[in-house]
Amino acid sequence: AGTNKVLVEASFIPTLVGGKTTGERLYQVHEWTVVGTKVSSFSAYVKTADAGVQENLLEPSPASVVDAAFAQWAKGFTAENAAPLFSDDYVLDFTPPPGSAPPKSKFYGKYTGIAGLLEWQTYCSEFDFSSFKMEGRSAISPTEVLVEISYIPTLKSGKTTGKRVSDVQKWTVVGGKATAFKVWPGDYAAANDLF
8 A cells, every 4th residue: 555645725713612712714734644544644734824823822822922022122122021021040042053163252152031131132233133034933842932033144344144044943931931042053153253
């Protein structure tokens, strides 16, 4: 017996047992892989906009906390506006990959607490983030969200690598607040050489 793939379009109105609902119909494509007479895998593809609507049923979902943090970061963090989003023992880990050259900027490092977040934000000001784009995000556990971002590393002085790179971030959210943030830079060496 061979392997067969079946695509199914599904639509539904997300509703929790208690009755809370999004009130709008969402659409997904499901891919089922069948080997012989048994299902060997299943994947569901959700439009990004729809995923956010569904996640909001369980607010504050880890994804909604990440979205709120990105929105606030774009405006600038203060101790007051960061406190609802980040735990007091928050750990921001943007350390270089093992075996890499030492960082030439304090942008790459490990920072703790809201004070550490605010310190790291000052080092972010060295960069021009106009090319920054969130490519996608996905909950990988009840408390963790992976985010892929892309950008062209560019300093405010105009020095640039000239090529788009992607970083992967893992956010940990517990009790409605971010407790950890780990970044795996896409091209640390090129960005570090800008300094």
